[in-house]
Every structure is written in structure tokens, then in C-alpha cells.
Amino acid sequence: MTGQVSERPTDFIREIVREDLKTGKYGGRVNTRFPPEPNGYLHIGHAKSICLNFGIARDFNGLCNLRFDDTNPTKEEVEYVESIKEDVRWLGFDWQERMYYASDYFSVMYDYAVQLIRMGKAYVCDLSPDETRQYRGPLTGPGKESPYRSRSVEENLDLFERMRAGEFPEGACTLRAKIDMASGNINMRDPVIYRILHAEHHRTGNKWRIYPMYDFAHCVSDSIEKITHSICTLEFEDHRPLYDWFLDQLNVYHPQQIEFARLNLSYTVMSKRKFLQLVDGGHVRGWDDPRMPTISGLRRRGYTPGSIRNFCDRIGVAKRDSVVDMALLEYCIREDLNKRAPRVMAVLRPLKVVLINYPEDQTEELDAVNNPEDPGMGTRRVPFSRVLYIEREDFREDPPKQFYRLAPGREVRLRYAYYITCVKALRDEKSGEITELHCTYDPATRGGDSPDGRKVKATLHWVSAAHAVEAEARMYNYLLLKADPDDVEEGKDFKSIINPDSLEILSSCKGEPCLADAKPGDRYQFERLGYFCADPDSSAERPVFNRIVTLKDTWAKVEKAQKGK
RNA sequence: UGGGGAGUCGUCCAACGGCAGGACGGCAGACUCUGGAUCUGCUUAUAGGGGUUCGAAUCCUCUCUCCCCAGCCA
Numbered sequence: 001m002t003g004q005v006s007e008r009p010t011d012f013i014r015e016i017v018r019e020d021l022k023t024g025k026y027g028g029r030v031n032t033r034f035p036p037e038p039n040g041y042l043h044i045g046h047a048k049s050i051c052l053n054f055g056i057a058r059d060f061n062g063l064c065n066l067r068f069d070d071t072n073p074t075k076e077e078v079e080y081v082e083s084i085k086e087d088v089r090w091l092g093f094d095w096q097e098r099m100y101y102a103s104d105y106f107s108v109m110y111d112y113a114v115q116l117i118r119m120g121k122a123y124v125c126d127l128s129p130d131e132t133r134q135y136r137g138p139l140t141g142p143g144k145e146s147p148y149r150s151r152s153v154e155e156n157l158d159l160f161e162r163m164r165a166g167e168f169p170e171g172a173c174t175l176r177a178k179i180d181m182a183s184g185n186i187n188m189r190d191p192v193i194y195r196i197l198h199a200e201h202h203r204t205g206n207k208w209r210i211y212p213m214y215d216f217a218h219c220v221s222d223s224i225e226k227i228t229h230s231i232c233t234l235e236f237e238d239h240r241p242l243y244d245w246f247l248d249q250l251n252v253y254h255p256q257q258i259e260f261a262r263l264n265l266s267y268t269v270m271s272k273r274k275f276l277q278l279v280d281g282g283h284v285r286g287w288d289d290p291r292m293p294t295i296s297g298l299r300r301r302g303y304t305p306g307s308i309r310n311f312c313d314r315i316g317v318a319k320r321d322s323v324v325d326m327a328l329l330e331y332c333i334r335e336d337l338n339k340r341a342p343r344v345m346a347v348l349r350p351l352k353v354v355l356i357n358y359p360e361d362q363t364e365e366l367d368a369v370n371n372p373e374d375p376g377m378g379t380r381r382v383p384f385s386r387v388l389y390i391e392r393e394d395f396r397e398d399p400p401k402q403f404y405r406l407a408p409g410r411e412v413r414l415r416y417a418y419y420i421t422c423v424k425a426l427r428d429e430k431s432g433e434i435t436e437l438h439c440t441y442d443p444a445t446r447g448g449d450s451p452d453g454r455k456v457k458a459t460l461h462w463v464s465a466a467h468a469v470e471a472e473a474r475m476y477n478y479l480l481l482k483a484d485p486d487d488v489e490e491g492k493d494f495k496s497i498i499n500p501d502s503l504e505i506l507s508s509c510k511g512e513p514c515l516a517d518a519k520p521g522d523r524y525q526f527e528r529l530g531y532f533c534a535d536p537d538s539s540a541e542r543p544v545f546n547r548i549v550t551l552k553d554t555w556a557k558v559e560k561a562q563k564g565k
Numbered sequence: 566u567g568g569g570g571a572g573u574c575g576u577c578c579a580a581c582g583g584c585a586g587g588a589c590g591g592c593a594g595a596c597u598c599u600g601g602a603u604c605u606g607c608u609u610a611u612a613g614g615g616g617u618u619c620g621a622a623u624c625c626u627c628u629c630u631c632c633c634c635a636g637c638c639a
Contacts, residue, residue, distance in 0.1 A: 011578085072638060093637055129637055139635055146596050184568035186635050214639050227596050235633055238569045259570085261632095266576080315589065316578040318571095321632055325576045338602060363627095373602065404600080413598060448598050459598050497590045500596035528599045554600040 009177045011317035012478075013052070013258055017060055026228040030062025033227050034088065035102075036097075036220070037069045037082035038202075040272040041287045042087045046264040051312035052260070053231055054093040055158040065225055066095035070103045070448035071217045073201035075082055082201070082221035084283045085371025089296040091555045092305045102212075102221045103203045109220050110164065112250055113175055113193055118155045121249050122193060124159035126173045136183070136189050143189045144183035145331055149178060163196055166209035170196045175210075179245065189241045191215055200308045206213065207270065219243040219257075220250075227255040233262040234319065254325070263315065263526060264323040267478035268293050269494055270484050278479075283498055290535075290546045291479050291502050300477065302523050308338040326478065330549045337523060337531045337548070343462040344416065346511040346545075348473050352436045352465065353421065358386040363466070366447065368416045382512050384417050387465040389510045391528075394460045395437060397425055402558050406456035413459040415527065419445040468510035472544045475504040511543070518543045525551075 006528050017030055032053040036046065036070070041411040057064035066088060088095070096321055107287035125148045127135060137143030151159070158173055161253050162168065175194040183189055193216045199205055212220075219242075222230045230243075237259045247254040269278070270293060278284045290301035298308065311332040315324050345368075365381035399407040406412050411421040424438040444451050448459070479502050485494035518524070518534040524545075525531050 009578090015581095035639095039639080040615085075638075132637070135634070135637055138567080142567085143635085171637065185570075188568095189635085197637085211637095213637075219639085234570070236639090238568090238634060261571085281632065312633050314577080316588095320571050322577060325589065328577075331589060334601090343599080362615095372599085384606085402600095415598060417598095458600075461599075525601085528601070530601095530622070551599075551601050556600090558600080 001284060004027075009313050009316065011130045011260075012319070013229070013231060013260060013317055014056060014059065015132050016258060017056055017255075020228070021060060028062040029226075029228055030057060031065070031131045031226060032057050032066040032231060033064065033067050033217075033222065035069045035221075035232075036069045036084050037072070037075070038084060038276070040080060041076040042084055043270060043275070044265065044293045044295065045300065046068070046087075047053040047091060047295060048263045048312050048317075049233075050088055050091055050093060050229070052317060055229075056229070062228070063094065063098065064106045065098040065100055065223070065227070067102065067221060068220065069214070070201070070203065070219075071212050071214060073103060073197060073199040073211065076202055078202045080413045083296065087299075090295070090299060090305055091307060098225075100221070100225060100233055101203055102217045103201060105221055105224055106204060106212070107216075108207055108224060109217060111209075113212070113216070114157065114160065114219060116177065116193070116249060117175075118153055118159060119249065120153060120178065122174050122175055122177050123151050123156050124163065125176045125190075127150070127320070129171060130458050132174070132192070132494050136186065137181070137515055139186065141504055144189065145181045146176070149190070156365075160194075163194065163210050163292065164208070166198070168196055170198055172196060177216075177242075177245070179242075180469070187239050188213070188245070191242060204524070215239055215242045216246060216306065217234065219246050219255075222255045223247055223250075223253045226253055229391065230255045230257045232257060232259055234259050234321075235262075240560055243365045250455055253335070260317050261319055261321055263508075264321075265293060265329065266323050266326045266483035267386065267480045268326070269479070274485075277495060278498075280298070283495070284479075291476050300533075300535065301342050301546050302521075302531065303333050304336050304340075304523075305332040326483075332550050333336070333531065336486070337525065339373050340371075341523045341525045343368075343372070343527050344515060345382065345463055346471065346473075346477075346505050346509060346515065346524075346529070346532075347389040347391050347461065347468075348461045348509050348529060349392040350463075350508060351392040351395055351434070353388045353390050353420070353462070354424070354436060354438050355386050355388070355441045356438050357440045358388060360519070361397050362386065362462070366416045382416065383464045383467040383544065385464045385466050388414070388462045389465055389468065390414075390437075390460050390462050393426070395422070395435065396460075400559070400562060402562075405460060406458070411450050411456055413456045414441075414462045415459050416448050417446070417462065418442060419450060419456055461529075463510040463512050465510070467513050469513060470512045470542055471515060471549060472542065473506040473509045473533065474478070474544065475506060477504070509545075515543055520546070 034050050034053045055062045081538040125146045131298045133143045135299050175191045176190045179188045181189045194210045197211050197393045243257050288296035363385045366384050367379050368382045369379050370377040394405045396407050418441040420439040420441045422439050423431045425434050426436040427434050481499050486495050520534050520536040522534045531548040535544040535546050
């Protein structure tokens with residue numbers, strides 16, 4: 001059992017936890033939390049945090065709470081609460097009965113605020129937002145104390161009570177902590193604790209006219225829930241003194257805040273603000289567009305929860321800013337699907353092939369294995385006949401060096417079927433485009449093996465024309481042309497490097513018959529092409545597939561190298 | 566001209582005074598009825614200068630570079 005823990009990925013946070021367990025700092029308890037604000041959809045950066053928090057709880061026999069940080073009613077909605085719950089669950093984590101809201105604690109927070117006032121540690125300030133900013137001072141010098149800083153406890157109590165009662169308009173005043181206007185840390189210059197917001201809250205309705213700020217609400221919520229390790233991202237590092245200050249002043253249970261570097265992924269963006277620009281600008285179809293690194297986008301794309309968890313384990317946890325290569329995410333989904341996805345043949349860009357020596361009205365059923373990595377997945381029968389489709393790019397009239405697929409006079413294997421030889425390429429007079437291939441087949445090679453032992457350089461996938469299922473394939477590529485979203489011309493932003501080919505729709509794909517049964521969410525490997533997932537847009541007559549990821553493509557690499565020369 | 570953080574292969578993470586290691590990527594090869602998968606090999610790194618030490622990525626010191634902070638957002 002001890003081995004179990006040590007085999008898990010370790011990182012500096014787990015080391016802290018391990019040490020705290022050893023010294024009995026929290027009585028042997030571990031309790032983390034995942035604290036999203038319900039103001040948008042979760043993305044793979046959140047997945048990193050979810051895997052970290054729930055993972056630590058799992059590894060150390062502790063608990064992880066789900067807590068909605070809902071202290072700003074102007075931005076938050078129930079819709080997001082539901083989607084977040086769905087995403088966390090889908091990722092495979094369970095908060096059991098521990099789902100909380102910061103808004104559950106509004107009364108306690110109010111009492112704590114009153115306590116701070118009584119201690120002379122908080123005051124009601126009438127400065128306008130603009131004045132507050134001015135008084136706060138610059139980064140490089142001290143701020144100025146508010147003229148309202150020395151109000152009496154009684155006056156502050158009265159004013160704060162009236163703030164709560166809704167007597168003042170928004171922005172009229174705030175409750176501020178009395179700390180140090182000269183602090184080098186901006187966060188300690190009398191930060192706002194409560195502001196007036198005449199907004200309806202998605203859970204507390206119109207009960208409150210004042211709402212606590214993050215710095216106050218978060219540490220208090222952690223304290224109430226008896227969190228042991230409050231894990232957050234780097235940008236909160238200089239909020240930590242404030243986190244500690246509140247809890248010290250209130251003299252209550254005190255968790256420790258630990259910061260780690262957020263996830264960045266190459267060739268994409270990772271912030272709600274930028275997602276919004278993509279959606280609003282029509283660059284993607286929505287938050288769950290398969291090109292988006294949102295959890296809902298990845299799910300629709302066909303990523304498995306396990307592959308994302310594995311990815312999060314592999315990227316590690318540290319404090320330095322980093323950009324993880326998208327290739328690692330792709331590796332993780334290939335690794336997962338290689339073992340699990342049934343193989344199937346589908347032709348994305350069909351090229352008609354007529355086997356001129358194959359009987360006109362004959363059809364046969366050939367055996368194909370469903371997954372060579374897992375014989376337990378069995379075999380299926382695939383229909384074969386005189387007219388077939390093969391992939392357009394599997395034929396070259398004038399084959400370049402190292403291209404060993406089909407070409408005039410050349411013999412290749414049709415997977416699980418026969419060896420065929422191309423005898424003629426028919427072309428459209430006007431466009432010059434090749435419209436059809438005439439080939440002969442060798443009846444002795446049925447099943448794909450030649451009795452005379454002759455070898456063939458390539459094996460092609462194919463679909464029988466008469467039995468083909470019509471399908472649409474959505475081919476996704478990286479959202480951005482460059483790995484770094486900030487690698488743009490002066491004065492421009494990431495939108496200037498959006499990949500115009502991030503989506504290519506292929507609407508006349510041909511699939512083998514079993515694809516007619518594809519249900520949204522079903523994943524397949526289209527042999528030699530990639531992993532695909534049936535989209536909810538599929539209809540009974542016409543399945544739609546999202547390309548999750550390509551297979552590794554050695555020929556593409558060779559060809560690219562050739563062109564580069 | 567403040568405060569907080571961070572600098573290790575192309576990328577991400579490890580090494581906690583004792584041979585700089587793993588993963589992904591890349592390159593080469595083996596195998597293959599998927600140019601898939603699998604297997605093998607190779608490639609490349611401690612930001613810089615001083616110091617302490619038998620020994621430094623690790624400790625000290627100076628310098629350089631990068632990131633975050635001036636919401637009544639989180």
C-alpha cells in the first residue's frame with residue numbers, strides 16, 4: 001500500500017503535503033478543494049487543477065471539495081454551475097456530498113467583517129472607484145490614506161449595516177481593511193472587502209446588497225471548510241499575505257495557500273476572455289467547438305477523460321511559466337484510443353476504382369479484425385464488390401520517390417481483400433482531374449495474402465461503393481498558425497494568427513456499413529487516417545465524424561521534407 | 566524606478582552537496598496486411614561571473630533574462 005503512494009507522480013506540492021502529514025500539521029488530514037467561479041466553461045487548464053486537487057486527495061487518503069466561488073452576481077449564472085459539475089464528473093472525479101458555494105457563507109463573512117470593524121481593522125470608505133485607484137498609488141511608490149480611514153467603530157458599524165440594508169447606490173462606498181497604504185504589495189493597501197452590488201444572485205436572490213471580494217471570501221471559505229492545502233495559480237502569490245492577514249486577524253482555522261504555474265498549451269489560447277473573442281468573432285462555432293481547449297470542446301472532439309487525466313499527470317506541476325507541447329496531448333489520446341478504438345475503413349476523399357476482371361454482380365464478405373491490439377474485440381465482415389472507393393491521395397499518376405502506394409502499373413494490397421494492379425487512369429477532359437481508376441485484381445490473393453509469396457509495398461483502405469455509408473468528416477487542425485499566441489505583429493493580437501484551415505469539412509466521405517450504427521460519442525480508428533468521434537450533429541442517414549487526431553503519418557513527413565528541398 | 570515569483574535537452578518534468586535522468590518531439594534502424602502500433606539506437610540542457618567545498622544544477626554572492634501585481638473581477 002505504501003508503494004501505491006510513491007508510484008504516483010510527485011511534485012513540490014505533494015512533497016509539502018507529505019511533510020505536513022509527517023509532522024501532523026493538520027492532524028493527519030488532507031482536504032483540498034477545486035474552487036471555480038461559475039462564470040464560464042472549464043478548460044484543460046482547469047483540468048490540471050482538478051487533477052491536482054482531487055489527485056492529492058486520492059493519493060493521501062484525503063478529501064477534495066467542489067466549491068463555487070460565487071461572490072460576483074453580475075457575472076455568474078446557474079448554467080455554468082451545471083456545466084462545471086458535468087465536466088468535473090466527466091473527468092472522473094467525485095466530490096461526494098461536499099459541494100459548496102461561497103455564497104453559503106455570506107452570513108458568516110458578514111459577521112467576520114463586523115468583527116474586523118469592531119477590532120478597528122476595517123472601515124467604510126466613501127471614495128469613488130476612481131479616487132480609490134488614485135489613493136492606492138503607483139507600483140513604485142506609496143499610496144495615500146483615505147480620509148475616511150479614521151472613522152469611529154460606531155460610525156463604521158452603522159454605515160456597514162446600512163450598506164447591507166441597501167441604503168446606498170452601487171459604488172457609493174466600500175468596506176476596506178485597514179492595513180498599510182505604503183506597502184510594497186498593492187494588495188495590502190487597504191483592500192476592499194465588500195462592495196455594493198444591487199444585483200440578483202443566482203442562489204441568494206435579493207437577500208444581499210453587498211458582496212464580499214475574492215480575497216476575503218476565499219480565505220474565509222477555505223477556513224470554514226477546514227481546507228488544509230489551498231492550491232491556486234501563480235498570480236495569487238502576492239495575495240497570500242492578505243489571505244494570511246485576514247485569517248490571522250480573525251484568529252480562525254488557517255489553511256495554507258500554495259501556488260503553481262497554470263497550464264499553457266501551444267497553438268491555442270487558454271483564457272475565458274480569448275475564448276469569448278473566438279466565439280463572438282465567429283472563429284469557432286461555440287464553447288464546445290471541437291477546436292476549443294475547453295473540456296466540452298475536447299469531449300465533443302472525442303478526447304477521453306482518461307487521456308486528459310494521463311496528460312495532466314505527465315505535464316507535472318511546478319512554479320515556472322511553461323508551455324506544454326500540443327503534441328503531448330495528442331500522444332495521450334492516441335495512446336488511449338490505440339488500445340480501445342475499433343478499427344474501421346472509411347474513405348475521406350473518394351476515388352472510384354473499377355475492378356475490370358471482377359464479376360459484375362458479385363459481392364463477397366471479407367473478414368476484418370476490429371482491433372489488432374486487442375483480439376478480444378473480435379472480427380467483422382466487410383462487403384467487397386466490383387466498384388470501390390479508395391483514398392484519392394493513395395494514387396499518384398506520377399509517383400514521387402518513396403511513394404509506394406498505387407500508381408499506373410503498380411500492385412498494392414486492399415486491406416483484408418485482394419492485391420490489385422492499376423491498369424488505367426481515366427480523367428476528365430476539361431479539368432484534367434482523375435475521375436476513375438481501372439484495376440485488375442488477383443483472385444488468388446483473397447484475404448490479402450499472396451500464395452506465391454510476392455510482396456507488395458502498400459496496403460490501402462477501401463470501401464465498397466454499393467455498400468458505402470455516406471458521411472461527413474470534420475477535419476480539425478491547430479487553431480493557431482503559431483505555437484505562441486503572442487507571436488504576432490506589433491499592434492495585433494492572437495486573432496491575426498488564427499489558422500484559416502482549422503476546420504475542413506469533407507462532405508462526401510464513404511464508410512463501411514457498420515458506421516451506419518455510429519452513435520454520437522462513438523470513437524473509431526479510421527484505418528491509416530486517424531481517430532474519429534461521431535458528432536451529435538449526426539443523423540440516422542448521415543453520420544458526422546470529428547477527427548480527434550491523425551495517426552502518425554510517416555509519408556506526410558517524407559513528403560513535407562521532399563517539398564522543403 | 567516598489568513588491569512577489571521563476572530560470573535544467575526543442576518542449577514539459579526530475580535530480581533535495583556525490584555519474585544531469587525520464588517523457589514528448591526530432592533523427593536513424595528493425596518489424597509490420599494500417600507508412601498505424603511495437604521494438605532498438607541516437608540527438609540535445611544546468612542563464613552568466615565570482616566564491617565555499619574533495620566534490621555544486623543544488624549552498625553563498627553579484628549580474629542578466631523572463632513572468633505577475635496599481636478591478637468596487639476571480
